[in-house]
Amino acid sequence: MMKKPNRKPVVNHAEEPCRPRRIIGLMSGTSADGLDIAVVDIQDRPSGPVYRVRAAATTSYPPAMRRAILQMMDQPTGDWETIVRFHHAWASWAADQVISFLQEQKIARRSIGAIASHGQTVAHYPGRKKLFGRDCVGTFQLGDPAVLAEQTGYVTVGDFRWSDIAAGGTGAPLSGYYHHLMLSRLTPHRRSAPLAMLNIGGIANFSVARKTRGKLIVTAFDTGPGNCLSDLIMQKWGKRRLDREGKIAATGKIDGEILQKMERLAYFRRRPPKSCGREEFGSGFLGRFYHRAPRSRQVLADRLATVDELVARAVSRGLRHLGKIGGVVAVGGGRNNRYLMRRLGELLSPVPLVGCESLGLPGDYLEAIGFALLANETLSGRPGNLGGATGARPAILGKICLPSG
DSSP states (O other): OOOOOOOOOOOOTTSOTTSOEEEEEEEEOTTOOEEEEEEEEEEOOTTOOEEEEEEEEEEEOOHHHHHHHHHHHHOSSOOHHHHHHHHHHHHHHHHHHHHHHHHHTTOOGGGOOEEEEEEEEEEEEEEEEEETTEEEEEEEEESOHHHHHHHHOSOEEEOHHHHHHHTTSOSOOOHHHHHHHHHHHHSOTTOSSOEEEEEESSEEEEEEEEEETTEEEEEEEEEEESSHHHHHHIIIIISSSSOGGGTTGGGSOOOHHHHHHHTTSGGGGOOSSOOOOTTTSSHHHHHHHOOSOOSSHHHHHHHHHHHHHHHHHHHHHHGGGTOSOSEEEEESGGGGOHHHHHHHHHHHTTSOEEEGGGGTOOTTSHHHHHHHHHHHHHHTTOOSOTTOTTSOOOOOOSEEEOOOO
């Protein structure tokens, strides 16, 4: 085996390492609602990085682009030319959004040190499978970081998940470590039990961090579907993008027989580390249980109530893997589904469920901020997947792409 070279910090050429870095975090989740952009000032300190969000916003995908993304997620195969060209097109579009955002926010372009781009996940295969005699896993995010670097002129860190996979992990969720960085600054050290983060996007995931004998242990895993199933139902049969605030689901009746069949999926019985995507919980999943369009508005409501119950039960079962916790903090778009949040509160009780706003966390931009934090770890030469949540060895995450200018 080749001897590994000594690790040296990667210094952002735009700033001195002792000064704060201003990093733009870019994130688009499984729901593909649009691109979250956050400008984050990050200062390294001996006790860990501290950060301040300077500006944040979400820009929607053009309708045709969003349709193409969702179609790509739901199909097991695709046209190679479209995939490769889309890889370029997404990055080029994101670069335009970054430049426009900085202009709108009147943020000096020269003040930006780097971009952290998660990209748009369209395929994720965390389970090991033999290919040419080798155990292989894989993930793919649209948006090549080299294109972003060239079009914006900024150092760009991207393809975070592959570094974790290369180190033996599942590539997701990577949120556990940056949730730890965020909560460690907000919650008092005297708390007897740590808070767990529940991120409900297209997919729902838990994370909790605790120190045991001086060692950081992070538990983070996808519990299963989040908003993806109810969004699919609304887009397919409800003529809307989503069930806003869960108002339609709240009028429905849970179909216990269908719910029981859904819960038989092997994913729900697996222990962490584990991650999933629309490969498990997309149109194919819905098609197993709903073969025809709903014949009435009430039937539509029943389907929404049933899939929201599936989400709530999967989350509540996830508690058993977290150990003792002091409460659950809900982030992500799913926290706006009042029906789902009510059911979660009932199923998680007596563990308290609170919204992220109560802790001063911007729930809509948490992941964009988080990837900015991960990019800072990368540029500082530090692993960004500490705690072992994905099953990987500690790894410096992402690929660093430099602009030519």
